[in-house]
Amino acid sequence: MLVSELVAHTGVPLATVKYYLREGLLMPGEATSATRSVYGEEHVRRLGLIKELAGIGLSISRIKAIVALIDNPGPSLFEALGAAVSTLPPSPEPGRHRPGADVESSIDSTSVLRLLGWTGAVNWPAVRQLDQALAAASAAGMPMDAERLANYALHMRAIAEFDIDHMPRESASAAVEYAVLGTALYEPIIAALRRVAHAELAASLLEPEGKVPHVP
Amino acid sequence: MLVSELVAHTGVPLATVKYYLREGLLMPGEATSATRSVYGEEHVRRLGLIKELAGIGLSISRIKAIVALIDNPGPSLFEALGAAVSTLPPSPEPGRHRPGADVESSIDSTSVLRLLGWTGAVNWPAVRQLDQALAAASAAGMPMDAERLANYALHMRAIAEFDIDHMPRESASAAVEYAVLGTALYEPIIAALRRVAHAELAASLLEPEGKVPHVP
Numbered sequence: 001m002l003v004s005e006l007v008a009h010t011g012v013p014l015a016t017v018k019y020y021l022r023e024g025l026l027m028p029g030e031a032t033s034a035t036r037s038v039y040g041e042e043h044v045r046r047l048g049l050i051k052e053l054a055g056i057g058l059s060i061s062r063i064k065a066i067v068a069l070i071d072n073p074g075p076s077l078f079e080a081l082g083a084a085v086s087t088l089p090p091s092p093e094p095g096r097h098r099p100g101a102d103v104e105s106s107i108d109s110t111s112v113l114r115l116l117g118w119t120g121a122v123n124w125p126a127v128r129q130l131d132q133a134l135a136a137a138s139a140a141g142m143p144m145d146a147e148r149l150a151n152y153a154l155h156m157r158a159i160a161e162f163d164i165d166h167m168p169r170e171s172a173s174a175a176v177e178y179a180v181l182g183t184a185l186y187e188p189i190i191a192a193l194r195r196v197a198h199a200e201l202a203a204s205l206l207e208p209e210g211k212v213p214h215v216p
Numbered sequence: 217m218l219v220s221e222l223v224a225h226t227g228v229p230l231a232t233v234k235y236y237l238r239e240g241l242l243m244p245g246e247a248t249s250a251t252r253s254v255y256g257e258e259h260v261r262r263l264g265l266i267k268e269l270a271g272i273g274l275s276i277s278r279i280k281a282i283v284a285l286i287d288n289p290g291p292s293l294f295e296a297l298g299a300a301v302s303t304l305p306p307s308p309e310p311g312r313h314r315p316g317a318d319v320e321s322s323i324d325s326t327s328v329l330r331l332l333g334w335t336g337a338v339n340w341p342a343v344r345q346l347d348q349a350l351a352a353a354s355a356a357g358m359p360m361d362a363e364r365l366a367n368y369a370l371h372m373r374a375i376a377e378f379d380i381d382h383m384p385r386e387s388a389s390a391a392v393e394y395a396v397l398g399t400a401l402y403e404p405i406i407a408a409l410r411r412v413a414h415a416e417l418a419a420s421l422l423e424p425e426g427k428v429p430h431v432p
Contacts, residue, residue, distance in 0.1 A: 073388035086341035125302035126411035160413035172289035195342035197376030
């Protein structure tokens with residue numbers, strides 16, 4: 001497709017596409033004449049990735065670092081994975097669902113709750129938050145499927161059970177304080193534990209026996 | 217203690233303490249004369265809470281809303297919990313560990329990794345991130361204990377296993393892209409699932425049978 005078609009297809013403005021080309025975030029198209037290039041699926045996909053990374057609050061230089069690792073992961077996949085993920089902030093902003101993006105295929109919170117046998121009311125703020133996060137993943141081309149969601153939900157429910165079992169009952173005030181701080185302070189710990197577990201599993205899977213893994 | 221001692225004990229400047237008193241975030245001390253009040257443990261604790269909520273990026277008006285719910289949870293604990301937690305942003309900034317804060321009792325990543333039988337290297341960014349999140353929780357008076365950490369880690373490892381099992385293997389580039397997007401897009405989903413599970417469990421525990429739970 002021509003650059004005008006790439007613009008129409010992705011919704012990324014021409015000036016922005018040109019900027020990404022200049023900065024090396026977007027790979028060049030295939031030149032068909034001195035003034036014309038054609039672009040393909042890889043360009044659509046890359047623009048989707050850049051949009052998503054910008055949408056979760058990453059600066060252009062961080063996006064550049066990630067794109068460089070995707071284009072050239074180097075000899076150690078373990079190190080490339082570690083370097084790419086560590087470019088993300090500890091708490092990425094939740095992706096914003098862009099209206100008009102194609103998210104029809106997304107699993108939404110209603111089906112999630114039915115799948116889990118949960119009664120959750122749609123007016124709960126947490127349910128709306130779940131819907132937004134699911135829509136953002138879909139819009140970025142990484143929709144959750146039912147299997148992954150059931151797996152994640154099972155484990156988060158088990159953690160939530162531990163939390164509720166340990167909620168102080170001596171006063172409503174103490175319970176509210178526990179809920180607020182337990183949400184705000186333990187979410188970053190949960191995210192960090194998952195990242196450590198990823199590194200741990202990736203090391204045993206990808207690193208040669210006995211080598212001490214190192215992430216720069 | 218006198219207000220000067222409260223300042224010395226908490227490290228919160230006098231002007232800030234006065235501002236919190238005026239705004240109603242900090243409850244008044246007990247007046248011992250026309251110009252003197254004494255303060256106690258509840259004031260120290262409240263200043264710690266305010267500091268923590270400010271540290272994770274909450275505005276004064278949001279902190280005020282949470283403090284109001286702690287001081288006056290109202291007749292439905294379920295609704296107070298929901299309203300307080302929904303005042304938090306979907307992705308609270310990870311708390312910053314303030315140097316000098318008393319976190320000696322905190323469990324650190326080295327003991328965590330030993331506890332879990334993980335080999336994790338201290339130079340992994342994820343391990344440093346875990347340390348910072350653990351220190352922030354400790355500094356806020358909500359340290360993780362070994363039991364909670366083992367519980368959380370077990371479940372996050374199970375989720376990480378699912379993630380790594382589904383990592384594309386056709387190219388290193390695809391694996392890096394999957395790792396970046398799967399971290400950035402699925403962390404908010406994981407956090408939302410935990411919040412929905414909390415609401416679900418709190419509803420069944422606290423709400424009268426048959427009542428449709430409502431969080432404003």
